[in-house]
Amino acid sequence: MHSLQCVLQVQRSLRWGPMASVSWLSLRMCMAHSSLSSTTCPNPERQEAGARKDFSSRLATGPTLQHFLRSASAPQEKLSSEVEDPPPYLTMDELLGRQRKVYLETYGCQMNVNDTEIAWSILQKSGYLRTSNLQEADVILLVTCSIREKAEQTIWNRLHQLKALKTRRLRSQVPLRIGILGCMAERLKEEILNREKMVDVLAGPDAYRDLPRLLAVAESGQQAANVLLSLDETYADVMPVQTSPSATSAFVSIMRGCDNMCTYCIVPFTRGRERSRPVASILEEVRKLSEQGLKEVTLLGQNVNSFRDNSEVQFNNAVSTNLSRGFTTNYKTKQGGLRFAHLLDQVSRVDPEMRIRFTSPHPKDFPDEVLQLIHERDNICKQIHLPAQSGSSRVLEAMRRGPYSCYPSLVIHIMPKASLEGVSLSSDFIAGFCGETEEDHIQTVSLLREVQYNMGFLFAYSMRQKTRAYHRLKDDVPEEVKLRRLEELITVFREEATKANQTSVGCTQLVLVEGLSKRSATDLCGRNDGNLKVIFPDAEMEDVNNPGLRVRAQPGDYVLVQITSASSQTLKGHVLCRTTLKDSSTYC
Ligand code: SAM
Ligand code: SF4
DSSP states (O other): OOHHHHHHHHHHHHHTOTTOSBOHHHHHHHHHTTTOOOOOOOOGGGSOHHHHHTHHHHHHHSOOHHHHHHHHHSOOOOOTTSOOOOOTTSOHHHHSOTTOEEEEEEOSSHHHHHHHHHHHHHHHHTTOEEOSOGGGOSEEEEEEOOSSHHHHHHHHHHHHHHHHHHHHOOTTSOOOEEEEEEHHHHHHTHHHHHHOTTOOEEEOTTOGGGHHHHHHHHHTTOBEEEOOOOSSOOOTTOOOOOSOTTOOEEEEEOEEOOOOOOTTOOHHHHHOSOEEOOHHHHHHHHHHHHHTTOOEEEEEOTTGGGOEEOOSGGGTTOOBOOOOTTOOOSSOOOBOSEEHHHHHHHHHHHOTTSEEEEEOOOGGGOOHHHHHHHHHOTTBOSEEEOOOBOSOHHHHHHHTSOOTTHHHHHHHHHHHHTTGGGOEEEEEEEESOTTOOHHHHHHHHHHHHHHOOSEEEEEEOOOOTTSHHHHHSOOOSOHHHHHHHHHHHHHHHHHHHHHHHHTTTTOEEEEEEEEEOSSOTTEEEEEOTTOOEEEEEOOOEEETTSTTOEEOOOTTOEEEEEEEEEOSSEEEEEEEEEEOHHHHTTTO
16 A cells, blocks of 8 residues: 555544554554555444544544654654653553553563663553563563574464463453564564464564553554664663562663674664664663662673764764774764763773673774773673674675684784683674585684683574575575584584683682572572673671671672582582672782
8 A cells, every 4th residue: 555545544544533443653654664565444334433422522633644744753762851742642541551560571682681671661651560470461562582583483482372361361351462572573564463463562672662652552452563763762761670679780771773784684674773872871870770789780782882972062073983903894984972982981980899791892893992991990890792603704704794814813912901811702603604614614613612712602594584695695504504513513612611611610709699599499699700600509608898797698799709610601619708899809
């Protein structure tokens, strides 16, 4: 259907009242993607008589075409203090959660954990309640991932289970509403609504502010969608709500989207263009987390080294980015703004007892200033996640990730600067990318052997529509070869990580306690500076700040643990004393 035709029909449908079968947000989707042909338009015969009663008054106050055009082009960033006018066809009351219970389920990366907290923060302000009991939920929202085919398959399977739950819902109860949020909503758009009719709401990663409105529309039995991407949405003013009251650490989003366009990756298409959150709002969030007693924050971005806060005009003449030697960018060099080293410096000063981590930096622009800060500051963890993806220059060129030849020299450059052998390195690898030969694969194996990563995230290549690889390259490595190569990479990674982690045996390490170990009620678990899991028996110990006092470790405490054994993923040891981050620096 032609988009304008859809605009007008939908506009008419909205004036018919709440029983119309397409929301104005579906309309926004319609306008943004005029090629979409499957959006259902209203059938007046299905309108209930009751809905017509107030037709005249709604007609008078209803939205005009200009309203829709304004809505579709208006910038989405809003200050929390601004009270948003409800759209004319939804009353303020309809936009409220009215104590409806929301169950949120998160899939995928840390960004999605953070997105879940943002979505919940928005819904909580609108009067929704949170439940951790699926059975009592009135609204179920899945925060989804599209990075690989398997991630999406998991969501389709989950939707089938939820369908049963929805059908079993009693007539006497509020109808159950199901929503798909995040990357999968963005990638598949109305395909989800068509394939799974029981999905009521779709919200892309930049549309969480619209959730109250989408849910209000869904209340009346319509499907509602907003998958518009934004150039400036950073949710800077939305303070994410910590989901677990006993949490010791939090993710803090510092930027959204990605401009790198690695040829295999769907992220630039699902999360849109790169944009950075203002430094001031990040610092405010970190301060609040510190006041809440949290002891660790991880700064999140698809490429944190590209962080560039241009919101403060006086810094906009600054020099352009320094690239790591031999690397190039896939986009025009950007200039000005406050950079990641500045942000890291500021964040690390908020609370000397708060550990700071960040992920992910791209190898192409790792600045020396950041290494210097890691070296200097006790509370910036000596942990660097530097995704290599492959050990073959040929494959890296095909991925548009810059030449591999520069990667080892970068790692060598990083290690001494970040202070000796203490630095913990991790990486992502993809097995079986387009055109990858046995020789390329062996080069990746060699890289894993050479660097001895402490942590690794290894994946079989999953072709994604829309990406450059989908259009230009051939997914020519057979599935069984991909899986065999992946297995080999995992085996080598584990062998080398075990060796790397065993260098800790006999050392005393500072561990931030998280809680009980999942495997044993008599053990506690926490994380060391390198983010490795450390397990130790729950025993009484001395508190270095209160000599003579015997204490048991609690979540959020820093303790010193003597490491007695190590595997590829875990360290084990026994606890020596409770301490502080500042005091412990003398031990390491
Ligand atoms: N922005 C980060 C970076 O560039 O390092 C990575 C973000 S991505 C969400 C996490 C990892 O997923 C990537 O580093 C890559 O290893 C993996 N990945 C991305 N697209 C993939 C695909 N199509 N198939 C398999 N793995 C993929
Ligand atoms: Fe994807 Fe590359 Fe961006 Fe990472 S840097 S999110 S891999 S496009």
